[in-house]
Amino acid sequence: MIDSVELQNLQEKAKNIRKNIIEVVYNAASGHPGGSLSIADILSVLYFKELNIDVNNPKDENRDRVVLSKGHCAPALYSALAEKGFLPKEDLKTVRKLNSYLQGHPDMKHTNGVDMTSGSLGQGLSIANGMALAGKLDNKDYRVYCICGDGEIQEGQIWEAAMSSSHYKLDNICVIVDNNNLQIDGSVDNVMNPYPIDKKFESFGFNVVVIDGHNINEIIDAFEKARQTKGKPTAIIARTTKGKGVSYMENQAGWHGKAPKEEEYKIAMEELGM
Amino acid sequence: MDFENKKATRQSYGEALVELGKENKDVVVLDADLAGATKTNMFAKEFPKRFFDMGIAEQDMVATAAGFSTCGKIPFASTFAVFATGRAYDQIRNSICYPNLNVKICATHCGITVGEDGATHQMLEDINLMRGLPNMTVISPADDVEARWAVKEAAKVNGPVYIRFGRAATPVIHETDGKLELGKAIQFGEGTDATVFATGIMVAEALKAKEELEKEGINIRVVDIHTIKPIDSEMIIKCAKETKKLISIEEHSIIGGLGSAVAEVLVENCPAKLTRMGIKDTFGKSGNASELLKYFGLTSKEIIEEVKK
Numbered sequence: 094m095i096d097s098v099e100l101q102n103l104q105e106k107a108k109n110i111r112k113n114i115i116e117v118v119y120n121a122a123s124g125h126p127g128g129s130l131s132i133a134d135i136l137s138v139l140y141f142k143e144l145n146i147d148v149n150n151p152k153d154e155n156r157d158r159v160v161l162s163k164g165h166c167a168p169a170l171y172s173a174l175a176e177k178g179f180l181p182k183e184d185l186k187t188v189r190k191l192n193s194y195l196q197g198h199p200d201m202k203h204t205n206g207v208d209m210t211s212g213s214l215g216q217g218l219s220i221a222n223g224m225a226l227a228g229k230l231d232n233k234d235y236r237v238y239c240i241c242g243d244g245e246i247q248e249g250q251i252w253e254a255a256m257s258s259s260h261y262k263l264d265n266i267c268v269i270v271d272n273n274n275l276q277i278d279g280s281v282d283n284v285m286n287p288y289p290i291d292k293k294f295e296s297f298g299f300n301v302v303v304i305d306g307h308n309i310n311e312i313i314d315a316f317e318k319a320r321q322t323k324g325k326p327t328a329i330i331a332r333t334t335k336g337k338g339v340s341y342m343e344n345q346a347g348w349h350g351k352a353p354k355e356e357e358y359k360i361a362m363e364e365l366g367m
Numbered sequence: 368m369d370f371e372n373k374k375a376t377r378q379s380y381g382e383a384l385v386e387l388g389k390e391n392k393d394v395v396v397l398d399a400d401l402a403g404a405t406k407t408n409m410f411a412k413e414f415p416k417r418f419f420d421m422g423i424a425e426q427d428m429v430a431t432a433a434g435f436s437t438c439g440k441i442p443f444a445s446t447f448a449v450f451a452t453g454r455a456y457d458q459i460r461n462s463i464c465y466p467n468l469n470v471k472i473c474a475t476h477c478g479i480t481v482g483e484d485g486a487t488h489q490m491l492e493d494i495n496l497m498r499g500l501p502n503m504t505v506i507s508p509a510d511d512v513e514a515r516w517a518v519k520e521a522a523k524v525n526g527p528v529y530i531r532f533g534r535a536a537t538p539v540i541h542e543t544d545g546k547l548e549l550g551k552a553i554q555f556g557e558g559t560d561a562t563v564f565a566t567g568i569m570v571a572e573a574l575k576a577k578e579e580l581e582k583e584g585i586n587i588r589v590v591d592i593h594t595i596k597p598i599d600s601e602m603i604i605k606c607a608k609e610t611k612k613l614i615s616i617e618e619h620s621i622i623g624g625l626g627s628a629v630a631e632v633l634v635e636n637c638p639a640k641l642t643r644m645g646i647k648d649t650f651g652k653s654g655n656a657s658e659l660l661k662y663f664g665l666t667s668k669e670i671i672e673e674v675k676k
Contacts, residue, residue, distance in 0.1 A: 158437075213458075261419075
């Protein structure tokens with residue numbers, strides 16, 4: 094457990110990440126706010142409590158790694174990285190624009206703090222496994238976090254990779270499934286039912302933790318359980334709300350990949366406490 | 368030239384990987400349940416901790432290799448060419464070539480000489496797929512010497528490399544690798560009656576044709592294009608200017624492979640007629656390797672006929 098000051102701080106960071114997300118998507122006039130907002134609390138805990146990373150040495154070979162397998166939620170990743178200090182906040186206004194280093198999907202070659210390029214769904218866990226295997230080979234104790242969408246796990250490669258994580262006993266792997274229940278064409282169970290997600294990962298040999306993905310204490314606790322689990326990878330199934338924090342975006346599939354107009358932007362920023 | 372001294376380039380690959388593994392501890396090898404066929408089992412035996420069998424899951428294997436490379440490893444990922452470049456194309460494109468990662472895709476069982484397994488296993492479009500990718504280097508070794516050299520050379524390139532190896536034993540045409548240089552084609556002979564641009568196992572067929580034609584007073588040159596990308600434009604332009612006839616030959620589709628690469632150089636620099644020999648927009652079929660080469664018209668006999676046309 095953490096004290097109330099730290100809890101408040103992490104909640105504050107999550108709120109700032111959400112504001113940044115809205116800024117990014119509004120300024121870009123395109124992008125993916127829904128699934129970005131749903132992982133804001135997870136990113137807050139990752140970047141401000143969990144990860145062993147150094148803003149001044151982003152390529153440190155002993156650092157923990159994050160693979161945002163659901164790469165379309167780049168606004169959330171950029172927002173967390175800016176909040177952490179990996180990139181200037183004013184650069185967030187350039188996301189998706191010609192000649193900006195901040196591409197529509199994460200580009201590891203041009204953005205400090207981005208450990209892997211992503212965008213084509215379903216590939217992140219395999220990549221995270223490669224990083225984790227390299228760590229084991231070199232006797233390094235860094236950990237690798239892979240964030241997937243609940244729609245994304247419809248990709249077969251995720252399950253190839255899940256088999257590998259477990260086969261190679263990668264206890265330095267922690268998969269986080271952002272279970273916001275929505276994808277572009279509707280609710281995940283209507284489009285192509287991935288449930289029961291927890292039992293699927295369990296049967297693939299994972300230690301599974303199901304949490305409320307907006308509850309800071311539960312997120313912290315889940316990462317702690319993952320770290321303490323030896324001999325097998327951990328999957329955190331985070332129950333979340335797509336569009337969390339902006340009333341009119343919450344639980345609306347339509348806000349998967351759409352930018353707010355000026356009036357909507359103002360409402361969102363007011364709701365987030367600007 | 369002794370065309371009876373033969374060795375399969377996949378065997379050369381397996382042996383070269385072991386040598387490379389001894390020299391460089393960052394080399395790791397991944398396979399997708401075909402280690403016995405791709406010959407990565409030799410590396411696995413020597414360096415079990417650095418070998419990873421990923422099971423029958425090529426997409427996972429290729430993306431795992433990408434992850435390894437971000438941590439300073441030099442992964443060599445191997446399976447049959449049809450699965451490596453076809454099934455895992457998106458992984459190669461988005462997770463290796465776009466971030467320009469240091470991953471080597473070393474595919475065996477290219478072309479029709481896979482033989483009896485037939486069309487599903489005979490990859491005829493891999494050069495086409497791989498050469499279209501930005502940042503990718505494409506090497507198609509002609510023999511044992513080039514295959515070994517390619518493995519060592521690939522490890523020196525800091526970026527993605529695709530190497531195409533074959534299943535069937537093929538003549539050893541080089542004595543040493545002294546003249547081999549990435550992106551530089553090798554010219555055999557000075558003949559001006561025709562140039563045969565060849566790659567992979569077709570180089571030996573072209574050299575056989577060259578010897579036969581010499582007996583009849585027809586002098587051709589053979590240009591061994593082991594590096595398909597970057598292609599040796601200078602050599603192609605030189606030969607177009609110096610010889611009367613231009614032919615390309617590859618154990619690959621005539622669409623998008625060596626012939627297309629040569630044609631692209633020609634049209635932009637010195638337009639000339641080029642005859643593309645290869646698999647003519649069709650799939651392979653079952654049969655033994657030498658029967659298939661005859662069936663598809665990829666032997667010295669057909670080259671001789673084409674030169675004389």
